[in-house]
Amino acid sequence: MSDINLSNLSYISREDLSKTFLESDAAPSLPKNLAIIDVRDSDHIGGHIRGSTWVPSSELDYRTPELVRNLKDKDVVVFHCALSQQRGPSAALRYLREKRRLDEGSKTESKGEEDTGEEKKAQKVLVLEGGFNKWQEKYGPDKRLTEAWQKDIWEYGQ
Template identity: 50%
Template structure:
């Protein structure tokens, strides 16, 4: 089993992620694992895969993202749900690779990097919430005193 832990997962800054989103850099996907707190805004182009769906969605997610260079997970603060989801994704990916479930997939990236967004969407929206080139569906009033 992987030696990666929640504490050793690589982090990505909101500034670096914003550069990637602005540049429409290919080969990376952002996974927002928030549940009902997804309302009020999200990073442009992210996929919402709520935590409560991970029991049955994780294998599908691993197969769908097999060709990506990087996958970025986040929740509101990226303290619990985001890191736990990233770790679960890594473990599922490792298990599927060992079982040969990814071996036949075209373009499987062996060196795929899995990140956690530092500060989650809460810190993201502080700088980029009102930037339509980086954030979709933003409702400022929901975030004014949220955290």
């Protein structure tokens, strides 16, 4: 049993996440040091956060090691599902556990190699409060922040 559990998770509000897009003077875009992972399944229809990566929760078993490797240079990784009550937090936990497993494996392999003395900055893994449902309530129509948003889907419920 892993010692990484729900109490280890941190959350980010939709307002704080949106600020990361809008801080740039250029056209709003996802900062290079940030990744957003959308783990909704068929409920992914109707829009998504600009620049997010869709990894359906049904694919997490085999895609998590790939995610850890591909996102190793990101300072912040944000997970979300529709409500961020189950799939989003579960995905974040799975990611953290796999990251630890792979990090420990690489430490074992690198023993005996020269230490550069540089401390690697710890990656922050967060969950979006309220998930995409809460995000789209405020930012769905905002094309700077949301892509492929379909008002009729959200107006009448998914």
